[in-house]
Amino acid sequence: DVKVTQSSRYLVKRTGEKVFLECVQDMDHENMFWYRQDPGLGLRLIYFSYDVKMKEKGDIPEGYSVSREKKERFSLILESASTNQTSMYLCASNPGEWYGVSPNEKLFFGSGTQLSVL
Amino acid sequence: AQSVAQPEDQVNVAEGNPLTVKCTYSVSGNPYLFWYVQYPNRGLQFLLKYITGDNLVKGSYGFEAEFNKSQTSFHLKKPSALVSDSALYFCAVRGRDSSYKLIFGSGTRLLVRP
Numbered sequence: 001d002v003k004v005t006q007s008s009r010y011l012v013k014r015t016g017e018k019v020f021l022e023c024v025q026d027m028d029h030e031n032m033f034w035y036r037q038d039p040g041l042g043l044r045l046i047y048f049s050y051d052v053k054m055k056e057k058g059d060i061p062e063g064y065s066v067s068r069e070k071k072e073r074f075s076l077i078l079e080s081a082s083t084n085q086t087s088m089y090l091c092a093s094n095p096g097e098w099y100g101v102s103p104n105e106k107l108f109f110g111s112g113t114q115l116s117v118l
Numbered sequence: 119a120q121s122v123a124q125p126e127d128q129v130n131v132a133e134g135n136p137l138t139v140k141c142t143y144s145v146s147g148n149p150y151l152f153w154y155v156q157y158p159n160r161g162l163q164f165l166l167k168y169i170t171g172d173n174l175v176k177g178s179y180g181f182e183a184e185f186n187k188s189q190t191s192f193h194l195k196k197p198s199a200l201v202s203d204s205a206l207y208f209c210a211v212r213g214r215d216s217s218y219k220l221i222f223g224s225g226t227r228l229l230v231r232p
Contacts, residue, residue: 004161035222040127042208043162043222090161107154107220109161 003027004110006091012116019078021113023091030096032074033107034058034066037088049074050096081117089113120145122211124223131199131230139194139226141209151192152210152220153183162208168192179203199230 007022035043045058092107153165166177209223
């Protein structure tokens with residue numbers, strides 16, 4: 001089975017801190033995604049990456065950046081955390097078109113990181 | 119612009135009764151449609167998808183969904199609900215002309231009472 005691992009289940013940070021959320025997948029997937037989940041708003045795409053060192057902005061990239069130095073790891077960075085970034089963050093991956101799978105045809109999700117910014 | 123609506127925040131159903139979780143979408147052209155489920159303290163899990171072909175799609179855990187192009191709907195159904203089906207359900211859509219963006223609905227909480 002595909003495993004997508006997010007390094008922390010819960011994080012508490014202070015306003016202005018730099019925050020790193022880490023995600024690792026073990027199935028050699030090309031595509032990786034970061035979403036945030038908020039009640040009543042569903043999931044919103046922050047950033048995605050379709051290859052090492054490649055990234056594209058999603059719908060809500062403001063206040064975030066990402067890093068993908070290795071294929072298996074996709075990091076989300078909050079440069080200066082703010083209280084409105086308190087949320088559940090979900091990482092996801094899928095194989096990509098090289099494997100005959102359209103992007104987003106089926107996503108494999110991690111368990112999520114609940115981030116609280118105080 | 120693509121969008122997906124889940125009109126019910128919560129659906130309550132008795133165990134053994136049929137359940138329906140509603141989803142409508144707006145997308146140019148023919149859509150890719152998906153249902154995901156989120157159990158407490160877990161990430162989302164893929165349930166089923168509609169890409170093309172038969173309008174009735176069968177998925178995991180006995181769930182199925184019916185694609186209705188004229189009503190732009192993709193309702194999730196199960197003939198007999200289980201208490202263990204209680205979870206948060208998300209509908210998602212992607213237009214065939216968009217690259218990577220999957221648009222999720224706001225989610226519907228299903229509560230199955232014994």
